[in-house]
Amino acid sequence: MHRRLIILGSTGSIGRQALEVVAHLNTLSREGLSPVSFEVVGLAAGSNITLLAGQAAEYPKARTALACPAPGADFVTFTGADSAQKLVVETEADLVLAAMVGVAGLPATLAAVEAGIDVALANKEALVAAGSLIIPAALRSGARLLPVDSEHAGVWQCLCCRAGAPTYPPPYDGGEESRGIAQITLTASGGPFRTWTKEQMRAATPSQARKHPTWTMGDKVTIDSASLMNKALELIEAHWLFGVGAGRLRAVIHPQSYVHALVEFTDSTTVAQLAPPDMRTPIHRALTFPHCAPSMSPRLDWSTLSSLTFEPVDAERFPAVNLALQIIAQTGQRPGLGAWFNAANEVAAAAFAAGTISFTDISHLVATALASAPPLQVHDLTGVLAADTAAREFTNALIAAR
Numbered sequence: 001m002h003r004r005l006i007i008l009g010s011t012g013s014i015g016r017q018a019l020e021v022v023a024h025l026n027t028l029s030r031e032g033l034s035p036v037s038f039e040v041v042g043l044a045a046g047s048n049i050t051l052l053a054g055q056a057a058e059y060p061k062a063r064t065a066l067a068c069p070a071p072g073a074d075f076v077t078f079t080g081a082d083s084a085q086k087l088v089v090e091t092e093a094d095l096v097l098a099a100m101v102g103v104a105g106l107p108a109t110l111a112a113v114e115a116g117i118d119v120a121l122a123n124k125e126a127l128v129a130a131g132s133l134i135i136p137a138a139l140r141s142g143a144r145l146l147p148v149d150s151e152h153a154g155v156w157q158c159l160c161c162r163a164g165a166p167t168y169p170p171p172y173d174g175g176e177e178s179r180g181i182a183q184i185t186l187t188a189s190g191g192p193f194r195t196w197t198k199e200q201m202r203a204a205t206p207s208q209a210r211k212h213p214t215w216t217m218g219d220k221v222t223i224d225s226a227s228l229m230n231k232a233l234e235l236i237e238a239h240w241l242f243g244v245g246a247g248r249l250r251a252v253i254h255p256q257s258y259v260h261a262l263v264e265f266t267d268s269t270t271v272a273q274l275a276p277p278d279m280r281t282p283i284h285r286a287l288t289f290p291h292c293a294p295s296m297s298p299r300l301d302w303s304t305l306s307s308l309t310f311e312p313v314d315a316e317r318f319p320a321v322n323l324a325l326q327i328i329a330q331t332g333q334r335p336g337l338g339a340w341f342n343a344a345n346e347v348a349a350a351a352f353a354a355g356t357i358s359f360t361d362i363s364h365l366v367a368t369a370l371a372s373a374p375p376l377q378v379h380d381l382t383g384v385l386a387a388d389t390a391a392r393e394f395t396n397a398l399i400a401a402r
Helices: 013-030 049-058 083-090 103-114 124-141 150-162 198-202 219-227 229-242 280-288 320-329 337-353 361-371 381-400
Strands: 002-008 037-045 063-066 095-098 118-121 145-147 181-188 249-253 259-265 270-274
Touching: 002 013, 002 083, 002 103, 013 037, 013 049, 013 095, 013 280, 037 049, 037 083, 049 063, 063 083, 083 103, 095 103, 095 280, 103 118, 103 124, 103 337, 103 381, 118 124, 118 280, 124 229, 124 337, 124 381, 145 150, 145 280, 150 181, 150 229, 150 259, 150 270, 150 280, 181 229, 219 229, 219 337, 219 361, 229 249, 229 320, 229 337, 229 361, 249 320, 320 337, 320 361, 337 361, 337 381, 361 381
Parallel strands: 002 037, 002 095, 037 063, 095 118, 118 145, 181 249
Antiparallel strands: 181 259, 259 270
């Protein structure tokens, strides 16, 4: 099987690792060891023109997109804020890897889904902000959403073991009772501040927040992981991907980061998915689905795995998880709340990274913004982006008034 692949966010952490996986699989394919090979037909980046130029040289047949035009961008096919969306619409592809950070990746992701193109989804913010648009569009077009976040990839693999449909990917239609799901649990490492007191966390610096104990990720995702906002976003994403409500979703702290997800079924059995903390593993699974090929990621060495520990999330120090469950519970009545939540967090995380607010202010600002969110109509992409803009303006005003 030869697949034409577009990578949105090719210069980011996920995009770079995806290109490593592509090179690995293409080598295996030439040796007859992989049933899947790839032609990279599109590369989209934000502003890193130097790295994009290197990638374009490696894949000369790929069209390119750059959101922030810069000198020396003569080789770029599309430029501007809508360049990634144009790349998807105007390039024939079999699979789109959506790895742009934040809501910026939403228009291109939605365009791929509406066109019936399978999406390897690493951009959780797209579903958080616009799950009410993307999931119905995928069910209409037949586009498959292949989870790339390690936790959702883990849930997907667990469901394949027991759901009676071993090759069926998300999105699911909300029939969790028929699939026998009692509870889906996402794990979190706890980040660099897992054992810190709230007073210590208040004085945390951006450089400390960027020192994740087990994962190597981009700047924004790492800060979100430190506050557990990343886990909050993932819970909302899981709600949309797997069709389960807040009562069947939870998060636990698992410092070793070997167990990525657990699914408990109504027969009181639980299936867990384990793998070393390496994002190339879920990228590999999404790109090769429904086939299986040797991975470039390391395997678990069970002879040295001495313990697996789990802890409850401390809601006092990490309130983001409960905020997410509240949003999920209100999805039917307030579908724009996810867009508001995501935008407020993006603004707050950026303000912390810039040294404008303290670390604990992130959750406080997001909670305050949520409490003040107006009724939001998000029947289309315009409505989602309007909610996003309004939330950014509101949160920026809160910061300015401090």
